[in-house]
């Protein structure tokens with residue numbers, strides 16, 4: 093409990109855990125120790141953009157993104173996200189994470205375009221390092237990671253979902269997922285491409301990246317971009333069911349296997365990290381690319397009128 097309180101200083105405990113003097117025992121008002129069997133020991137911490145609910149009994153944390161209107165990945169959001177994942181990683185009780193959205197219709201709209209538009213090289217470099225960090229933390233996590241994709245998930249949102257071990261999407265044909273960077277006139281970097289190739293294979297990635305395909309939910313299942321479709325209301329419960337299968341596997345064997353699969357992709361970014369930042373900065377600050385982003389943002393806003 094002390095560790096969790098250190099990790100989640102704004103923690104609010106449900107049940108009667110505040111009265112616990114020894115694990116499994118609660119102190120009555122008269123001071124007697126009584127056995128206590130809480131159905132679940134939950135700890136919730138809320139930051140500006142995320143809620144993290146840790147269930148001590150299952151060892152699973154639900155991380156809910158809530159940055160209205162569309163969970164776009166700003167510098168602040170990314171920083172907070174990486175810190176939260178790191179904290180869970182260090183928490184020995186936490187074995188798995190379910191990542192989901194607390195907003196209607198959208199899992200994440202991807203990178204916050206306003207962080208890349210009209211900004212100087214220094215800001216762009218800092219932003220890109222934070223994008224890399226988010227991916228390194230999630231793709232390289234030792235924990236079981238399940239994306240409960242309960243809305244649209246373009247570009248960086250798709251990257252986040254692909255960085256998880258398993259993806260469950262709401263069966264709603266209006267929701268889409270994919271790396272649509274070319275539609276914005278920008279290029280997905282090599283590690284976005286690698287992550288997608290590791291998920292759906294070379295040919296499907298080649299098509300998806302060049303055409304900037306946003307797959308609706310049934311197509312996403314068909315190409316293997318998601319692993320399951322379930323009715324919208326059941327996305328979280330399906331994620332809990334799925335994670336219990338993963339929890340049944342001994343951690344050390346699963347972790348070594350995961351690392352064996354993912355390490356070469358992670359090492360490739362680690363060994364070219366600064367070069368990747370320089371490439372991004374010189375690309376994104378070009379006048380022609382800035383113009384493309386401006387046109388794209390205007391189109392997004394016009395869609396509403």
Ligand SMILES: CCC/C=C/C(=O)SCCNC(=O)CCNC(=O)[C@H](O)C(C)(C)COP(=O)([O-])OP(=O)([O-])OC[C@H]1O[C@@H](n2cnc3c(N)ncnc32)[C@H](O)[C@@H]1OP(=O)([O-])[O-]
Nearest residue numbers: 161162164201202203204205206244246247248279392393
């Ligand atoms: C090398 C670089 C690699 C790049 C990777 C990326 O991820 S690039 C990112 C690629 N991402 C995309 O291409 C996704 C673009 N977004 C979408 O397609 C849709 O917003 C949606 C389907 C996610 C949600 O549809 P919906 O009907 O529920 O919502 P709505 O459309 O009405 O938007 C509400 C408000 O949010 C605004 N806003 C939206 N997205 C972003 C953003 N990323 N950023 C900032 N702002 C964004 C939007 O302008 C509007 O603002 P307003 O007018 O209220 O001031």
